[in-house]
Amino acid sequence: MGTTVHVSPLRFKLEALRRRCPLPDGGELEDWLVETANARGARIVVRPEPARGFQPPPPAQLSNEELVVGICQWQCLDRPQMLRLAAQLISRKAVDVRRLCLVARRERVGRVLAELARQALRVEPEHALWRAIRYAFANERPLPDSLLHWTRLAQPVMPKGRGNPAGWKLAA
Numbered sequence: 001m002g003t004t005v006h007v008s009p010l011r012f013k014l015e016a017l018r019r020r021c022p023l024p025d026g027g028e029l030e031d032w033l034v035e036t037a038n039a040r041g042a043r044i045v046v047r048p049e050p051a052r053g054f055q056p057p058p059p060a061q062l063s064n065e066e067l068v069v070g071i072c073q074w075q076c077l078d079r080p081q082m083l084r085l086a087a088q089l090i091s092r093k094a095v096d097v098r099r100l101c102l103v104a105r106r107e108r109v110g111r112v113l114a115e116l117a118r119q120a121l122r123v124e125p126e127h128a129l130w131r132a133i134r135y136a137f138a139n140e141r142p143l144p145d146s147l148l149h150w151t152r153l154a155q156p157v158m159p160k161g162r163g164n165p166a167g168w169k170l171a172a
Helices: 009-020 029-039 064-072 080-091 097-107 110-123 128-136
Strands: 154-157 167-170
Touching: 009 029, 009 064, 009 097, 029 064, 029 080, 064 080, 064 097, 064 110, 080 110, 080 128, 097 110, 097 128, 110 128, 110 167
Parallel strands: none
Antiparallel strands: 154 167
């Protein structure tokens, strides 16, 4: 067909770690990524039936940067809500931006991170990590349609006793 597929070293690593630290209920690699992100404190998205007794790999075996990039890979199943976990890890500053950009370039997910940065910066224009990501991937073509609406990366700030939000902040 003339189309080449990126052979991902990170994908091989994720599959190997998934075999060493399996989910009790099996599941897809994407389920494993969600559970691993949840175990590291990103709880904006959870599986309907969380795995009990799951022991994720330690950060020494799988860094947060690799986890974020693994979630953002194009070959993941079509579950855009997972991107919220990657965004939450970035928003809470749980990643080293230089290492993240290095892994993202190697794995060819710059367009995804650039789009997430565009959406996140609509909420918090001065967020240092999102600005650095936006700058690092400034030459990436924008996607024809947004992956996620900016409100999916944020949470409303509710004033006491009021029904309407006073503003928004990134979910961290």
